Amino acid sequence: MAAVILEARGLTRHFGGLKAVDRVDFDLAAGEIHALIGPNGAGKTTFVSLLSGRIEAGAGRILFEGRDITRLPAHARVRRGIAYTFQITQIYAALSVYDNVALAAQSHGSHPLKPAAMEALDRVGLTDRAGQIAGTLSYGHQRLLEVAMGLALKPRLLILDEPTQGLSQGEIEVFNGIVQSVVPAATVLLIEHNMDVVMELAQRITVLNFGEVLATGTPAEIRANPAVQAAYLGA
Numbered sequence: 001m002a003a004v005i006l007e008a009r010g011l012t013r014h015f016g017g018l019k020a021v022d023r024v025d026f027d028l029a030a031g032e033i034h035a036l037i038g039p040n041g042a043g044k045t046t047f048v049s050l051l052s053g054r055i056e057a058g059a060g061r062i063l064f065e066g067r068d069i070t071r072l073p074a075h076a077r078v079r080r081g082i083a084y085t086f087q088i089t090q091i092y093a094a095l096s097v098y099d100n101v102a103l104a105a106q107s108h109g110s111h112p113l114k115p116a117a118m119e120a121l122d123r124v125g126l127t128d129r130a131g132q133i134a135g136t137l138s139y140g141h142q143r144l145l146e147v148a149m150g151l152a153l154k155p156r157l158l159i160l161d162e163p164t165q166g167l168s169q170g171e172i173e174v175f176n177g178i179v180q181s182v183v184p185a186a187t188v189l190l191i192e193h194n195m196d197v198v199m200e201l202a203q204r205i206t207v208l209n210f211g212e213v214l215a216t217g218t219p220a221e222i223r224a225n226p227a228v229q230a231a232y233l234g235a
């Protein structure tokens with residue numbers, strides 16, 4: 001296996017009595033596309049929120065590029081190269097498409113700003129819409145803008161939470177191409193319910209169930225795993 005870029009050990013987050021993420025061990029290989037799947041409520045969003053620092057771990061630790069980031073605030077993790085695009089609410093609806101991406105590029109410290117912002121827009125195919133007010137974009141284009149904002153941060157690790165939700169088939173194909181273009185320079189961790197997207201993109205898949213890792217493996221191994229079929233794929 002390639003070098004490990006991110007390592008979680010015993011990562012845990014409970015909400016009251018609910019074990020949303022429970023003692024999870026997880027390795028991400030540098031340069032891979034890794035999908036995180038599992039039934040609704042399995043703990044996927046909570047898990048990536050722990051990795052990005054949006055929420056604090058109850059126990060366990062996270063190493064990123066060999067350094068312990070468990071207690072770092074989210075913004076410090078962004079500076080280390082972890083970008084988490086999670087929800088459309090990240091977009092500034094009243095600003096132009098360009099300004100949204102430029103803000104992300106600026107927070108990365110890119111200089112000059114314009115080429116960095118335009119490159120990110122070009123990668124998601126939104127160059128022609130640079131001047132448009134972001135809130136007037138179609139839903140699919142807003143999701144692509146969100147990905148462009150993530151790319152403008154020049155991440156080492158890009159975490160995408162259900163990025164294809166609500167996209168048309170054509171937009172999904174564009175999205176798949178974008179993700180494939182990001183690796184292996186960067187690493188991608190993808191929460192995804194669309195199994196066609198998972199099977200096309202992922203080199204490895206981790207299945208979460210009730211806050212625990214049920215299985216990790218290649219797409220073929222995961223498809224053939226009886227426990228996964230019972231808990232998720234066959235459902």
Ligand SMILES: Nc1ncnc2c1ncn2[C@@H]1O[C@H](COP(=O)(O)OP(=O)(O)OP(=O)(O)O)[C@@H](O)[C@H]1O
Pocket residue numbers: 015018020038039040041042043044045046047
């Ligand atoms: N802030 C919170 N307070 C209390 N419970 C929470 C909180 N966030 C998540 N949970 C609960 O933790 C469990 C895991 O939720 P999470 O959103 O991580 O699952 P998920 O696998 O991402 O689900 P989905 O596929 O539906 O997005 C769920 O039972 C959820 O209701």
